Amino acid sequence: MRRNARTIALTVGALLLTLGSPAASASAGEAPGSTGAARTGAGTAAGTEPRIDLRVLVVTDGGPATAAVAAELDAGGTPYTLVDLSRAGRPVIDAAFLADTTGTGDGRPRAKFQAVVLPNDAPFPAGSAETAALVAYERTYGIPQVDAYSYARPQNGLDYPVPGGYSGSVDGIHAEVTAAGRAGPFGYLKGPVTFEDNAPSVSESYAFLSRPAAGADFTTYVDAPIPGRSTRGVLVGEYRHDGRRELVVTFAYNQYQRQFRTLARGIVDWMTQSVRLGTTRNYFAVHVDDVFAADDRWDTVLNCTPGDVDCRPGEGTPRPIRMTPEDVTHAVDWSRERGITLDLAFNGGGSVEHRADNGGADPMADRFVADRDAFRWINHTYDHAYLGCEQDVSAVPWKCVTDAGGATRWVSRAEIDHQIADNRRWAERAGLPLRAGELVTGEHSGLRLLPQQPDDNPQLAPAVTAEGVRWLGADNSRDPGQRQVGSALTVARHPINIFYNAGRIAEQVDEYNWIYTSRAHGGSGLCEELATTTCLDAPLDPATGYQNHIVPLETATALGHVLSGDPRPHFIHQSNLAEDRIGYPVLDGVLDQYAALFAADTPLVNLPMSGIGAELRDRAAWHEAVTAGRASGYRIGSTVTVTAPAGLPVAATMPAGTTRTGSGGPAAFGEPYAGTVSGRVAPDGAGGLTLALPAVPAADATAPAAAPEPARVPAGRPPVPAGVARPVPYGAAG
Incomplete structure (x- = not known):
């Protein structure tokens, strides 16, 4: 099959969340040994419950740690206010900035933030009025504080890292969540948290490993072995002191690193006690393109793909790759065993052509049809035609054909209609359970494709509208943002860098070497021309390069998308499930590591x-409303109220056991996930939504507040290695 580009009415109202009566155990978000003060706002004047806004204060010094926490809040749709200490004219953090009264006539105190994130435990000078204001605020309203990346020292409940501890690189360490961490905010984890070590020559993380200070009320949540010793040191823990709670993090990180991505949910759960606006999940979907068709094969001598546009017309002999019935059976068995339903983007014309060339037989298609319910099916057009501009393929790279006046000549509306409709009709005749409204055009064609085609084919939007298409696949590497195309919204898909024109490991490694090695090493030199691509130090070994380099790299990339809560699907091709079945090792790697x-x-x-x-x-709509201040929430005692624009579902996360109440009786709220319940919820018929949260333990008697400990600010900020400030790609040093 010829290819044309290489694959590289919620009315403004209230969501009422009502706390229940005391229970025997804390929720997942409640720290062992903590009191109920942080959740109920204890410490304010008796008889006047304060209002606590569901918004986080993030104070940054420009470092990557606070940027990472802010990115996590952003991704979930949790409101926050950012104060940059390095900017002139920034707001002063004083009592008026942190709290006021509601102005509703009852003089109710209002805490403007439900949590505070600081770059470290002492970002202000000793004796600072801003420090005093934060301390008073956190005591009064029971507000938790996250020290995003801090030295280990007695002021945050830890011993100094020397003697007896460690400070330095922690690349490649295997940290563990403690029993307290599993019973608390990190209960969604079961295995070790491995710190990245992508390049031996680059320091990618840094930590201060030490033990809790003698007499400190400190609970360790995540720890790691102290190098050269039999003891373990704290990486994340909770320090309770002075009527306040701090989550102390002693390792450096950025928002892309696996260790942060793994622990980020727990950090946010801890600071919000799992009562917040916004919601996150970990997603993984795999699209397999070109099912029923055949994919052209890479020629290891010509270094191009005969039959496709990277070879000149007539150059080489096409040798197509196409799945067999045995490959179909393997895909069915794999999907059932792994619990992942593959989405098959199919071209019915491929089967018609195969039958015409083989006396009416197509056992592979027959097997797929027999096992059709094991998969989800997506219209991929009838025979994978290019639906953008008309192409001039007489040269490499191809270009768009233009008329005498220089205007681009486009594939016709009739051809686009034929490709969509005929493939749908073929699926109906075959009995495939086609998902209505979903379309992936061949090579995402019709959509803009730089550099040759900077605009969509103007015939595409009316065609997809006429065909009732609501969701249109796009290539995330070229067209990442969701946008409207006629009746459809685009769904960007992540390409996995396993080539469509490779059915064998040898072909994959050979083409990989051609693309990613310099001319001096026998490659194409493309990696030297593209600023976004890193050249290999040397060609990969044909015998080991796939398993030892390509599979770990692509697994890490895909898993990174999963851990960041990115729902966008990944895609490979039917050729990757044929012959050597080279797609499965990456998919298995993601699933096994997860x-x-x-x-x-x-x-x-x-x-x-x-x-x-x-x-x-929905995520984009919620984010826009939160950013514009049109969606917000607050809590007064046992009730949380959320306001949002009419018609917009409210994104919220609550403790497990939360129930929805109403005229129909109690019903579960949201869906259980990671020890909480969450979702995007619409109001009931009465125009509001009332939720009853699980009971929390009664507050323990608190000890008299101690005087603030003297600030002891080290010289400079904690060290941030280059590998934290700038993410290190896998294998950068070979």
Whole structure:
């Protein structure tokens, strides 16, 4: 099959969340040994429950740690206010900035933030009025504080890291969540948290490992072995002192690193006590393109793909790659064993052509049709035609054909209609359970494609509208943002860098070497021309390069998308499930590593394309409303109220056991995930939504507040290695 580009009415109202009566155990978000003060706002004047806004204060010094926490809040749709200490004219953090009264006539105190994130435990000078204001605020309203990356020292409940501890690189360490961490905010994890070590020559993380200070009320949540010793040192823990709670983090990180991505949910759960606006999941969906068709094969001598546009017309002999019935059986068995439903983007014309060339027989298609319910099916057009501009393929790279006046000549509306409609009709005749409204055009064609085609084919939008398409696949590497195309919204898909024109490991490694090695090493030199690509130090070994380099790299990349809560699907091609079945090692790597890391209550969410598109749409709408201040929430005592624009579902996360009450009786709120319940919820018929949260323990008697400990600010900020300030790609040093 010829290819044309290489694959590189919620009315403004209230969501009422009502706390229940005391229970025997704390929720997942309640720290062992903590009191109920932080959740109920104890410490204010008796008889006047304060209002606590569901918004986080993030104070940054420009470092990557606070940026990472802010990015996590952003991704979930949790409101926050950012104060940059390095900017002139920034707001002063004083009592008026942190709290006021509601102005509703009752003089009710209002805490403007439910949590505070600081770059470290002492970002202000000793004796600072801003420090005093924060201390008073946190005591009064029971507000938790996160020290995003801090020295280990007695002021934050830890011994100094020397003697007896460690300070330095922690690349490649295997940290563990403690029993307290599993019983508390990190209960969604079960396996070790492995710190990245992508390049031996680059320091990618840094930590201060030490033990809790003598007499400190400190609970360790995540720790790691102290190098050269039999003891373990704290990486994340809670320090209770002075009527306040701090989450102390002693390792450096950025928002992309696996260790932060793994622990980020727990950090946010701790600071919000799992009562917040916004919601996150870990998603994994896999699209397999070109099913029923055949993919052209890479020629290891010509270094191009005969039959496709990277070879000149007539150059080489096409040798197509196409799945067999045995490959179909393997895909069915794999999908059932792994609990992942593959989404098959199919070209019915491929089967018609195969039958015409083989006396009417197509056993592979027959097997797929017999096992059709094992998969989800997406219209991929009838025979994979290019639906953008008309192409001039007489040269490499190809270019768009233009008329005498220089205007681009486009593939016709009739051809686009034929490709969509005929493939749908073929599926109906075959009995495939085609998902209505989903479309992936061949090579995402019709959509803009730089550099040759900077605009969509103007015939595409009316065609997809006429065909009732609501979700249109796009290439995330070229067209990442969701946008409207006629009746459809695009759904960007992540390409896995396993080539469509490779069915054998040898072909994959050979083409990989051609693309990613310099001319001096026998490659194409493309990596030297593209600023976004890193050249290999040397060509990969044909015998080991796939398993030792390509599979770990692509697994790490895909898993990174999963851990960041990105719902966008990944895609490979039917050729990758044929012959050597080179697609499975990457998919298995993602699934195996995820299963080893996360508890059973935090499964991968495997959505169809329509579900992914709806999640991206709703997420963007919620983010816009939160950013514009049109969606917000607050808590007064046992009630939380959320306001949002009419018609916008409210995104919220609550403790497990939360129930929805109403005229129909109690019903479960949201869906259970990672020890909480969450979702995007609409109001009931009465125009509001009332939720009853699980009971929390009665507050323990608190000790008299101690005087603030003297600030002891070290010289400069904690060190941030280059590998934290600038993410290190896998294998950068070979």
